[in-house]
Amino acid sequence: MTDNAAIQFKNVNYSAGGTHILKDITGVFVKGKITTLVGPSGAGKTTLFKLCNGLIPPDSGEIYLHDKHIDSYDPVKLRLGVGLALQDATMIRGSVRNNLALPMELQGKQLAEEHANELMEVVDLDKQLLDQDAKEISGGQRQRLSIARTLVNNPEILLLDEITSSLDRVSKKDVENLIMKINRDYGTTIIWITHSIHQARTIGDYTWVMMDGSLMESGESGLLDNPENNAVNQFVKGEVE
């Protein structure tokens, strides 16, 4: 199992602000596959992503990336390889173009005009928006921009945190298709946090269910049809929020 692991957790714990947020997480995200990650708000999903991208260190336990300990990577290289699109889609001061070009600029490079146009097209954003103030675009447009920005570095692993939460049904489908295409074409490992059990079931090859800081169940996404654990079953049936 380990040699096809993109990311592997071994007994990982994390706490902050006096709260035990992640409790003894052990599990695998399979290389080249789409894993969906579901669980009630506050389950620790976003925190788990920050650990994968190296934004925060675990208090105990080990994290491996492609079978190498996460600490053995240079932090910048690690983050270039593990792209993270956070749920709040934070923008820096400046235009849409400034935001799209940010990953390149951080590497001391420039984002070519064609590349910028191409990225905008990929996430279905109008090129006209490029010179608008990033503060002025809508929530849905911000989420698309955030996805495009994460794609700039061509990461081998993509961590997507509720990136379709502000999108309408059609746009949601578009983004889902885009991510599945990236996964197919480049073999990019996708880990996708979603609030929609339906989305988790249809998009995912594999699924993790987290509750209250623990990994309750994981396996092929079919597990969502018939969870073994009672609490997970209630959550999946929409009885726990």
Next chain:
Amino acid sequence: MSYLTLSFALIFVIIPLVLSKTLHLGLEKDTLVAAIRSIVQLLIVGYLLQYVFDAENILYILLMVLLIIGAATQNARKKGAAIKGITWKLVITFITIEVLTQGILLGLSITPATPQYIIPISGMIVGNSMVLSILFLNRFTSEVETHENETELILSLGGTPKQAIHRQLTDSIKASIIPTIESQKTIGLVQLPGMMSGQIIAGADPVQAVQFQLLILFLVMTSAIITSIMLGYLSYPTLFNQRMQMLVGKNNKV
């Protein structure tokens, strides 16, 4: 001025006391404490300075300067409690400012190397540097807090701590220096600077007093900019660890 004439000055302490009492402002105690403290503190400084001036010993001058720097550090450090080792960062900044300004003043013989010049100028420059440090630390702490998501975003995209904090750093440096620049624009129009007024009252030629004041203003300008920049570049690395992870805000353990 004799102590007798100075004692008449106590009238100006009695007026606020009486007003506070009649209007029930409740400021009597604070006014009294402030008056007594200023009398005691300034008299001590006065006699101390007289002693140092008479002794003409370089060691005493050095001691006075260190005292000034110590007091300034003590005052400013509370504002930077979130920054590791802030005490030493302040001390290094103040010493740099002191060495630089006195180096130029004495090196180019702009002022004579006597305690009468060195000590008051040091007091003014380090005092100003202290105010700048407080302005900078206040602003920087709040900028870091407000823009935590942007810092995190830049780090997550493979940016370095310096890139991730750059905007907050430059904004805070700018914001802390602006009051100095603004106050210098209107100087002399409304209020004469305290030192210049003092010199004129003591009988100095106004033009000479102005020349001296200009010198101080330019020193203040330089030390203001250097203080904020130095403190900023000494401080920001302590907000991150070797793995380029933010140590403050959300990720704080406590």
